[in-house]
Amino acid sequence: MTTPQVSPKTVPDDLDVETSPRTSGIDSADHTAEQMRRDKLAYDLKIKTDLRRFLEEHHGLTNFDVDYLSGGTANYVYRVTERGSGVTRIFKHAARQLRSSKETFELSPERLDFEADMLMMLMKRSEDESECHCRTVEAFDASTIEKTHVHTARFKSYDRDIKLLCIEDGGDRNLKDAYKDLSLAELQEIGAELGKWLAKLHGTTPLSYVSGDDEKRNNSVGVAIASYTYKRLLGTLDHYCDNLETGNLSNETLAEHMKPYDDTRRRAERLSKRAGDLVDNRMTKMRESVCHGDFWPGNIMLRSNISTKGPSHGLTVLDWELTRIGNSATDIGQFAAEATILDLLNGNSYQSGLCAAFIRAYFKTSAVGVGSKETIYAWMTQIAIHYAVHLIVWPPDAIHWAPKEEAPNFCIHGLTVLKDALSQTPDIRTWGLFAGLDGLEEIAKEFPDKRGKNADE
Secondary structure (H helix, E strand, O other): OOOOOOOOOOOOOOOOOOOOOOOHHHHHHHHHHHHHHHHHHOOOOOOHHHHHHHHHHHHOOOOEEEEEEOOOOOOEEEEEEEOOOOOEEEEEEOOOEOOOOOOOOEOOOOHHHHHHHHHHHHHHHHHHOOOOHHHHHHHOOHHHOOOOEEEEOOEEEEEOOOOEEEEEOOOOOEHHHHHHHOOHHHHHHHHHHHHHHHHHHHHHOOOHHHHOOOOOOOOHHHHHHHHHHHHOHHHHHHHHHHHHHOOOOOOHHHHHHHOOOOOHHHHHHHHHHHHHHHHHHHHOOOOOEEEOOOOOHHHEEEEEOOOOOOOOEEEEEOOOOOOEEEOHHHHHHHHHHHHHHHHHHOOOOOOOOHHHHHHHHHHHHOOOOOOOHHHHHHHHHHHHHHHHHHHHHOOOOOOOOOOHHHHHHHHHHHHHHHHHHOOOOOOHHHOOOOOOOOOHHHHHHHHHHHOOOOOOO
16 A cells, blocks of 8 residues: 655745746745645545545545554544555544534644654654664564563654544554453563663653754643643542532542642641642653653554564554653653553552552663752652642543542552652651662651652642
8 A cells, every 4th residue: 555655745825926937936836735735624524424525535445445443542543454455544634623522622633743753753763773663563573572572653654734643553452452362471561662662762752752853842731731630630530529518529538638738728728839839840841751651551553462572562652732841750651550450450550560660660771870960859759749630630631541439449549659759757658659779768868858849838
């Protein structure tokens, strides 16, 4: 199946080209490029039939099937299958109005520009470094795969004018859905490989992969979404306060956590403000590393038993549209929170399951041992806060996958961690998040004095 190529850069409408015999060719090219752009914009790629017509009329594709893929909330995603060979590709279209919120919530479709650029840069780097990454998994070269490994979705093409991205097909199951079918040993192996992979992304990816030639450039959509969780913290706590005051908070344990203070609502406001101040000052404004932006098990596709040399899994990392320059703690905290939810819902301990394996491998692989303890411990506090706020805010939300009756239990754990992490005398051992790390007892003793200024001060 012919693969569409990256569209040429459209000539700006305000380009001032003098009319003369010498520039008539430029004028003609400008007109042709603009007409092609307008022709492409006539297709409504939110509709499957229009995607089919676009691929047929602009790329000459024939004898193929188009299937609309459910899942996710923002984009329109399709699988295109060549009938003769069975070769598949994924096409992803970003519209201003989100797929799950067509009338009320909008995000700039330029978010897909950042995803396409990042995938191109990461693919080029993997090829330059002769890594197995994309080619091995896509070709199912079983002879070269000896263990579970992680790779970025392989870039195929991108049409910037109409925000249509084509990438490799990572399979039908994501890690969230596959979790229940995996053994504890497999989950620990997968968590470890994901921790190593993320540590490498944070530690070795140049900021220019996001910023380009402008060092101040960043993905504004990714930055906004990173802070959105914190902006919702007070509203979530307010909801629980309302239920507590009216006697409708049925979860007795959560009720006990919400009322150890004379003014529960004032306490919630103070807690939210302190967490919000921290994210504004240290997370969304920090330019520490390249972040994935939405790193959780639902954005990791899994293919199992791909090797003849023993059990192994191919893990494909998708959905880079929120990638940004920011604080690595947000990626770590989000994945750890979602892994904890999966661990607890499936009868595993988050201190020995997917979450624990991920955290331990990340810390072992990254350069966290380099630098002052004041820097490292402050960073660990930021991970814990992001982890805790995610557990409080997202499970009760309508778009989140967790059973709503379980949301109060995740809120209890999140509140416990958040209160301690923001206190003057934190005990990192009570968080559970870093259980099993080498030297945890020594870290716990030093933590209150060595982590630098916190949100209480």
